[in-house]
Amino acid sequence: MKECFCIIPCNGLDKSLGVITRNVALKLLEKDPDMELVCPVLLNSGDKKYDEILKMNKIIVIDGCITRCATKLIEQRDLKPLIRIFIPDMSKIFKIKPSKELILIEQGQELAELISNYILENLKSSKEELRLVSRKFGDIECFDVTVDKYYFRVPKEGYYFNENDCWIKPEEKNALMGITDYLQNAAGDILFVDLPELNSEIEQFEDVGSFESSKTILQLISPGSGKVIAINKELEKNPEFINQDSYGKGWFVEIELKDFEEDLELLMDGPNYFEYMKEKIMKEKNHFDQIKSEINVE
Amino acid sequence: MSESYNADKETFMGVPRKEIPWWPTIDYDKCDFCMECDKFCPHNVFVKREEENKKLIVKNPYNCVVFCRACAKICAPDALKFPEKRDITKLIKKLRAEKKED
Numbered sequence: 001m002k003e004c005f006c007i008i009p010c011n012g013l014d015k016s017l018g019v020i021t022r023n024v025a026l027k028l029l030e031k032d033p034d035m036e037l038v039c040p041v042l043l044n045s046g047d048k049k050y051d052e053i054l055k056m057n058k059i060i061v062i063d064g065c066i067t068r069c070a071t072k073l074i075e076q077r078d079l080k081p082l083i084r085i086f087i088p089d090m091s092k093i094f095k096i097k098p099s100k101e102l103i104l105i106e107q108g109q110e111l112a113e114l115i116s117n118y119i120l121e122n123l124k125s126s127k128e129e130l131r132l133v134s135r136k137f138g139d140i141e142c143f144d145v146t147v148d149k150y151y152f153r154v155p156k157e158g159y160y161f162n163e164n165d166c167w168i169k170p171e172e173k174n175a176l177m178g179i180t181d182y183l184q185n186a187a188g189d190i191l192f193v194d195l196p197e198l199n200s201e202i203e204q205f206e207d208v209g210s211f212e213s214s215k216t217i218l219q220l221i222s223p224g225s226g227k228v229i230a231i232n233k234e235l236e237k238n239p240e241f242i243n244q245d246s247y248g249k250g251w252f253v254e255i256e257l258k259d260f261e262e263d264l265e266l267l268m269d270g271p272n273y274f275e276y277m278k279e280k281i282m283k284e285k286n287h288f289d290q291i292k293s294e295i296n297v298e
Numbered sequence: 299m300s301e302s303y304n305a306d307k308e309t310f311m312g313v314p315r316k317e318i319p320w321w322p323t324i325d326y327d328k329c330d331f332c333m334e335c336d337k338f339c340p341h342n343v344f345v346k347r348e349e350e351n352k353k354l355i356v357k358n359p360y361n362c363v364v365f366c367r368a369c370a371k372i373c374a375p376d377a378l379k380f381p382e383k384r385d386i387t388k389l390i391k392k393l394r395a396e397k398k399e400d
Binding site: 088203 | 310311328330332334337338340363364365366367368371372373374375376383384386387390391
């Protein structure tokens with residue numbers, strides 16, 4: 001069987017964003033002979049037509065809205081996409097606000113055209129060798145606490161934290177950054193990671209990337225300021241590293257520090273963050289217990 | 299239903315939450331009331347009002363997590379705006395310094 005790229009648009013017919021996904025898929029089909037269209041409706045019906053090509057080939061998922069129907073279809077099959085497109089993101093990148101029409105007029109068509117070119121461009125680079133940066137982490141000595149079925153760790157030394165539950169680990173002039181066990185537990189199984197561009201300058205508390213689980217989208221809010229000098233590309237293939245080892249191989253980015261002394265002013269050390277985190281967990285637990293008891297009373 | 303947090307008691311980095319003006323502002327020229335932000339936000343920041351002209355408002359601004367902008371990220375018409383993070387960081391530092399002096 002010939003190698004191809006499987007395109008799965010959500011094809012939502014009742015929203016213009018969904019209609020755009022269909023048009024992007026059709027344009028890709030037209031432009032690249034290596035594309036194979038997967039009908040989400042047939043796929044959802046449980047038909048076996050696509051079983052083999054989906055397993056054997058790379059997948060491009062195109063979602064129109066946050067319901068992410070196309071993504072869900074492949075998650076149900078334990079597959080992971082090579083490229084995932086979310087139309088609202090594209091709309092912002094290309095600064096085109098699609099109108100609400102269900103039959104696309106100029107703007108929607110233009111956006112679909114730009115997105116299809118964007119995908120083709122990305123496929124080119126994904127064929128090239130990706131910059132992989134792997135690091136070794138020894139045993140990290142941690143404080144830990146278990147609440148219900150959740151297990152939380154906080155490194156005792158070497159890491160600093162902001163109140164948005166992200167960490168920074170300075171090493172001379174550079175620092176690694178990532179999210180804490182609290183945030184990975186709150187997100188649940190992380191399925192996608194969106195990392196910043198290399199060489200971008202970031203300020204403290206700026207968003208440095210986002211990650212998605214089946215429950216939610218969350219952001220890494222930078223504990224430090226500086227220039228992005230490395231990104232953990234492995235997370236794109238193995239986002240579960242964040243859940244498995246949030247302080248080690250689940251790191252997001254490395255920055256060249258600008259002024260860590262100043263960053264530190266608004267950061268906590270391990271023991272302080274551990275206390276802060278426990279308090280936050282208990283507050284949430286009490287809140288949910290209260291809701292549960294209110295529901296039971298009703 | 300109870301509110302997520304008691305905003306009067308909440309602090310962020312040692313500063314009372316109510317002194318930090320961080321929450322989304324809805325641009326009603328852009329908002330198409332798709333309600334994705336309300337569906338997404340776990341902190342009840344927004345509230346829907348089916349009978350009103352403005353079918354969505356920011357009801358509980360102090361429930362909003364300082365520096366979180368995730369709702370703006372998923373907003374297709376780009377109708378949610380937040381203050382500049384740099385300004386908020388400056389303000390927090392200033393308020394913390396004032397508190398130290400007291």
